[in-house]
Amino acid sequence: MDPLLFPIQELHAHLNGSISAATMKKLMAQKPDLRIQNEMITIDKGKKRNLEECFQMFRIIHQITSRPEDILMVTKDVIREFATDGVKYLELRSTPREEESTGMTKRMYVEAVLEGIKQCKEEGWDIDVRFLVSVDRSRGTAAAKETVKLAEDFLLSTDGVVVGLDLSGNPQAGHGRDFLEPLLEAKKAGLKLALHLSEIPKREDETRLLLGLSPDRIGHGTFLHASESAARDLVELVRQNRTPLELCLTSNLKGETVPSRAQHHFGFWYPLGHPVVLCTDDKGVFATELSQEYQLVAETFRLSDEQVWALCLDAINHIFASSHTKTKLREQWRMLKPTLLE
Numbered sequence: 001m002d003p004l005l006f007p008i009q010e011l012h013a014h015l016n017g018s019i020s021a022a023t024m025k026k027l028m029a030q031k032p033d034l035r036i037q038n039e040m041i042t043i044d045k046g047k048k049r050n051l052e053e054c055f056q057m058f059r060i061i062h063q064i065t066s067r068p069e070d071i072l073m074v075t076k077d078v079i080r081e082f083a084t085d086g087v088k089y090l091e092l093r094s095t096p097r098e099e100e101s102t103g104m105t106k107r108m109y110v111e112a113v114l115e116g117i118k119q120c121k122e123e124g125w126d127i128d129v130r131f132l133v134s135v136d137r138s139r140g141t142a143a144a145k146e147t148v149k150l151a152e153d154f155l156l157s158t159d160g161v162v163v164g165l166d167l168s169g170n171p172q173a174g175h176g177r178d179f180l181e182p183l184l185e186a187k188k189a190g191l192k193l194a195l196h197l198s199e200i201p202k203r204e205d206e207t208r209l210l211l212g213l214s215p216d217r218i219g220h221g222t223f224l225h226a227s228e229s230a231a232r233d234l235v236e237l238v239r240q241n242r243t244p245l246e247l248c249l250t251s252n253l254k255g256e257t258v259p260s261r262a263q264h265h266f267g268f269w270y271p272l273g274h275p276v277v278l279c280t281d282d283k284g285v286f287a288t289e290l291s292q293e294y295q296l297v298a299e300t301f302r303l304s305d306e307q308v309w310a311l312c313l314d315a316i317n318h319i320f321a322s323s324h325t326k327t328k329l330r331e332q333w334r335m336l337k338p339t340l341l342e
């Protein structure tokens with residue numbers, strides 16, 4: 001599958017985790033006193049890290065992206081890299097971060113991301129980019145409320161670039177109940193909700209609470225179908241609502257939440273005809289690309305080119321941009337079909 005000939009949409013990409021090795025090199029060159037080695041921030045082919053170690057890597061990445069100009073540069077590089085991989089529609093997500101050492105505020109952080117998106121558009125990159133503001137569950141309710149307020153401001157002022165809110169961060173930290181109020185507030189304000197759910201086992205109670213918000217998409221949902229028989233209602237609820245799942249094969253394998261490719265929960269949901277969208281999660285940290293994720297899934301679950309094409313087409317239904325954008329993307333897909341499947 002030639003990635004340049006296979007345009008796709010990426011709906012689950014964390015900005016900091018998506019930074020490529022090449023961009024990391026540029027950042028590290030600017031901050032030699034931090035003495036950070038490459039292997040501390042990417043997991044090469046064949047290697048694994050547990051989830052805790054992955055979050056350790058993010059803390060290091062945050063140290064080298066501490067100024068608005070760093071955020072601008074990484075946003076532009078990440079967008080160009082996705083475009084080069086054939087991605088035509090991208091939803092980036094990131095937690096607004098303040099850095100005392102550099103004077104960067106959360107607002108400046110979001111503005112730098114939006115500036116990066118704007119500049120790529122002006123430079124003529126053939127990719128439509130939107131932004132989801134992330135709530136980091138390890139930072140508590142007060143920070144979440146502040147983030148939601150910021151997201152609401154940008155929802156109103158960016159004319160469709162800021163489209164939603166994401167709940168993410170270390171799943172071991174905090175509890176979903178602490179975020180119900182701010183998430184509900186975001187939903188009422190018109191922000192779409194993409195929530196990381198059931199990333200680790202035995203979180204049925206939290207998952208039930210969060211599903212009560214009727215999220216627009218679910219991140220991972222790795223252990224939804226593996227829950228105890230008493231929690232089978234969770235799978236039923238997700239199926240009834242047809243809530244799309246964002247699935248990230250390489251991320252789950254390298255983060256060691258799924259033991260093997262063949263055991264990935266794509267194999268549970270896809271045969272049910274449930275909407276799933278393939279995504280990278282953190283293409284930099286996990287050393288992957290979206291085209292590679294499609295290839296892996298196609299190989300592992302023996303999907304035909306026609307099925308992969310249909311999977312991409314269905315993913316358009318689950319983007320957070322307007323129906324006008326969906327129609328445009330669908331047209332693009334249909335026009336490209338003969339070239340892609342020949």
Ligand SMILES: [Zn+2]
Nearest residue numbers: 014168219281
């Ligand atoms: Zn994620």
